[in-house]
Amino acid sequence: MNTRVIHWFKFSSPQNFYVLAGRMQPWFAALAIVLMAVGLWISFFVAPTDAQQGEGYRIIFVHVPASQMSMFIYLVMAAWAGFGLAFNTRLSGMMASALAPTGALFAFLSLVTGSLWGKPMWGAWWVWDARLTSELILLFLYLGFLALQSSIDDPRRADKACAVLALVGVVNVPIIYFSVKWWNTLHQGASVSLTRSPTMASTMLAGMLIMVIAFWMYTIAVTLARVRNIILDRERHTEWVKHAVE
Amino acid sequence: MAGANGVGKTSLLRMVCGLAPIESGEIFWNGTPIHAQADAYRQDLCYLGHLNALQESMTVYENLAFTAALSGMAPDAAQTKAVLAQFGVAGRDRQLVRHLSQGQKRRVALSRLALSQARLWVLDEPFVAMDEAGVRMLADLIAAHLTQGGLAVLTSHQQVDIGAIPAQLLELRA
Amino acid sequence: MQWNSVSEFFAMGGYAFYVWGSFGATALVMLIETLLIRRQRQEVLASLRNELLSEGASS
Amino acid sequence: MKKLGLGSVLLAMLRREVSLALRQKGEVLTPLVFFVVIASLFPLGVGPESALLLRMAPGVLWVSALLAAMLSLQRLFATDYADGSLEQMALSSTPLGLLVLAKALSHFLLSGLPLVLMAPVLGLQFGLDGRALGILMLTLLLGTPTLSLIGSIGAALTLGVRGAGVLLSLLILPLYIPVLIFGAGAVEADAAGLGMGGHLSLLAALLVLSIFFAPLATTTALRISLE
Numbered sequence: 001m002n003t004r005v006i007h008w009f010k011f012s013s014p015q016n017f018y019v020l021a022g023r024m025q026p027w028f029a030a031l032a033i034v035l036m037a038v039g040l041w042i043s044f045f046v047a048p049t050d051a052q053q054g055e056g057y058r059i060i061f062v063h064v065p066a067s068q069m070s071m072f073i074y075l076v077m078a079a080w081a082g083f084g085l086a087f088n089t090r091l092s093g094m095m096a097s098a099l100a101p102t103g104a105l106f107a108f109l110s111l112v113t114g115s116l117w118g119k120p121m122w123g124a125w126w127v128w129d130a131r132l133t134s135e136l137i138l139l140f141l142y143l144g145f146l147a148l149q150s151s152i153d154d155p156r157r158a159d160k161a162c163a164v165l166a167l168v169g170v171v172n173v174p175i176i177y178f179s180v181k182w183w184n185t186l187h188q189g190a191s192v193s194l195t196r197s198p199t200m201a202s203t204m205l206a207g208m209l210i211m212v213i214a215f216w217m218y219t220i221a222v223t224l225a226r227v228r229n230i231i232l233d234r235e236r237h238t239e240w241v242k243h244a245v246e
Numbered sequence: 247m248a249g250a251n252g253v254g255k256t257s258l259l260r261m262v263c264g265l266a267p268i269e270s271g272e273i274f275w276n277g278t279p280i281h282a283q284a285d286a287y288r289q290d291l292c293y294l295g296h297l298n299a300l301q302e303s304m305t306v307y308e309n310l311a312f313t314a315a316l317s318g319m320a321p322d323a324a325q326t327k328a329v330l331a332q333f334g335v336a337g338r339d340r341q342l343v344r345h346l347s348q349g350q351k352r353r354v355a356l357s358r359l360a361l362s363q364a365r366l367w368v369l370d371e372p373f374v375a376m377d378e379a380g381v382r383m384l385a386d387l388i389a390a391h392l393t394q395g396g397l398a399v400l401t402s403h404q405q406v407d408i409g410a411i412p413a414q415l416l417e418l419r420a
Numbered sequence: 421m422q423w424n425s426v427s428e429f430f431a432m433g434g435y436a437f438y439v440w441g442s443f444g445a446t447a448l449v450m451l452i453e454t455l456l457i458r459r460q461r462q463e464v465l466a467s468l469r470n471e472l473l474s475e476g477a478s479s
Numbered sequence: 480m481k482k483l484g485l486g487s488v489l490l491a492m493l494r495r496e497v498s499l500a501l502r503q504k505g506e507v508l509t510p511l512v513f514f515v516v517i518a519s520l521f522p523l524g525v526g527p528e529s530a531l532l533l534r535m536a537p538g539v540l541w542v543s544a545l546l547a548a549m550l551s552l553q554r555l556f557a558t559d560y561a562d563g564s565l566e567q568m569a570l571s572s573t574p575l576g577l578l579v580l581a582k583a584l585s586h587f588l589l590s591g592l593p594l595v596l597m598a599p600v601l602g603l604q605f606g607l608d609g610r611a612l613g614i615l616m617l618t619l620l621l622g623t624p625t626l627s628l629i630g631s632i633g634a635a636l637t638l639g640v641r642g643a644g645v646l647l648s649l650l651i652l653p654l655y656i657p658v659l660i661f662g663a664g665a666v667e668a669d670a671a672g673l674g675m676g677g678h679l680s681l682l683a684a685l686l687v688l689s690i691f692f693a694p695l696a697t698t699t700a701l702r703i704s705l706e
Contacts, residue, residue, distance in 0.1 A: 040443075054434070055433035055434070055435045056432075058435075058439050059438060062442050063442065066446065088267065105453060108449070116445075137656060140652070144646075144650040148636060148640075152640055161636050161704075164636060164703065165650060167696070168696050175685070178657075182664075222457060225457050229457065232461075232464045242472060245469055264570075265570070265702075266706050288572045293567075296563075297566065299562060299563035300564075301495075304499065315487070315488050315491035316578075317572050318572060319483065320482075
């Protein structure tokens with residue numbers, strides 16, 4: 001038991017994690033590509049046409065994974081941030097800052113695909129629907145995180161300040177979501193939802209699930225690659241980086 | 247504590263205060279690590295850094311009374327007057343800090359030491375911008391603090407004689 | 421399979437722009453992100469090599 | 480030398496903040512003038528049609544108040560940070576969280592409360608009736624302390640940072656959304672005859688939550704800035 005604990009802490013040093021991440025990254029990338037190919041096959045050739053929404057519903061195969069990832073990444077980011085604040089580990093901050101850009105991109109994609117779905121279904125590019133609005137606010141939170149990160153020069157201080165911001169954000173996300181929902185029902189009532197199709201065929205569900213897993217793999221692969229860059233950049237004055245470059 | 251510029255004297259002092267994080271090692275006060283007893287430790291601590299911690303648009307007395315209040319003290323006007331006189335800024339207690347010279351501001355900041363009841367003084371370059379009489383007076387004040395069982399950690403570029411009290415010189419090198 | 425011809429597949433039952441737009445945007449963003457990370461890596465490595473070279477020259 | 484209780488320490492802090500702000504009158508007046516100007520721009524933008532203005536009034540006044548309260552946030556810790564007073568506060572034996580709470584309270588007294596008092600005058604311009612004006616003031620009274628508390632987190636995070644002003648608004652405005660929704664919503668709900676009890680209790684809940692959590696986050700952020 002004791003040896004296992006030591007084992008894990010070994011990987012929490014940036015140097016060891018750099019090597020580990022380098023070894024794992026290609027596998028996750030490969031998994032992402034394979035799963036995405038399978039998911040795309042199901043989304044276009046196996047899943048049947050939706051009775052209500054015709055072929056337009058196929059947007060869910062990218063919209064749902066993107067929205068889910070944007071929310072999960074924020075949670076994971078906040079978890080890393082909290083871990084970093086509590087135990088003062090360097091790697092945690094690096095992981096949080098490696099996750100943030102991908103999370104922001106998924107939030108952005110969720111908005112783009114959401115409004116591409118909304119145009120034919122609602123007849124408008126943008127509707128102040130509770131989900132879309134919350135997603136927009138989530139994007140703002142990501143942008144705030146990225147802006148704070150980039151405007152503090154000392155990376156250690158930036159990591160800690162961003163960690164506080166991420167934790168404040170994660171406490172606020174449910175409150176914001178609830179308040180937006182409240183606001184939405186007060187003002188216009190529920191509208192047709194992209195994800196609440198009553199008759200979802202099992203192949204549709206399977207396709208969506210595979211796409212969600214594929215997006216997870218993509219996120220992990222991209223984050224590992226990015227955190228490797230960050231580690232190299234931050235640890236540039238250490239011996240092992242000099243050896244790694246040579 | 248001595249050492250060349252940029253060698254980390256101020257950083258070390260800030261670590262002693264618990265302001266800056268410590269990369270490795272531990273700082274103990276009364277046998278307990280300082281981060282484990284932060285509130286009790288701060289009661290014993292008086293830190294004067296490079297910055298004077300004086301608000302320009304408040305009077306000298308208001309400034310001193312405020313920092314004293316932060317550690318739960320309320321010095322009366324007469325006491326403040328006496329301390330200011332001791333530090334060579336007599337009769338300035340009702341003046342706005344804005345109207346003082348740099349040297350006078352430094353003296354006002356240092357006069358906090360006489361008003362504080364902390365046992366540990368952490369001073370960053372206290373002798374800078376002081377004339378000879380000021381240095382003498384401050385050295386005597388530190389000596390008196392030490393004879394009463396207090397402790398002072400300070401950085402300085404110059405050798406200052408504080409009498410017969412044993413002092414340790416720590417020289418930092420890069 | 422529900423597609424009778426290639427053109428029908430691309431037409432997406434009249435939703436071509438929206439469906440292909442969504443998938444296209446997603447693919448584009450993922451591609452750009454991957455390329456950006458690759459470039460970032462090359463930049464970091466280049467600056468590290470530069471540093472090493474200048475250190476080697478000065479010592 | 481007299482010993483002070485915790486209450487008197489906080490009172491001393493509060494008195495210092497208020498007297499400092501009153502010596503620089505611009506600090507209190509600028510947000511207030513800003514509030515009036517912003518609120519007056521809306522009718523110029525959308526036209527003087529009274530039914531439309533009446534419908535927009537709660538939202539417009541709340542958004543303007545939110546922006547005005549944010550104006551003075553950046554200075555909340557900035558001068559103390561620059562002259563070293565913040566170090567003294569962080570190293571004093573008084574818990575920093577309580578000092579932060581006193582700071583936030585002073586911010587409310589100096590920028591929130593004037594807005595509450597000014598709001599009915601602007602509400603009249605938008606044609607709100609007496610009852611709506613009362614509710615508007617009540618929601619502002621409940622909501623602006625929350626704005627000050629959440630704002631203090633942003634002010635602490637952006638201390639000594641490049642472009643702190645714009646950054647502060649980017650960090651803080653998304654967090655202000657629930658307060659805005661429930662604040663402006665209460666006035667609208669009452670006008671629609673739906674009852675505003677729910678809104679008001681949610682506003683109060685947000686206030687209680689932020690009293691507990693905001694000082695915690697702010698002190699952590701302040702200590703990070705002082706490292």
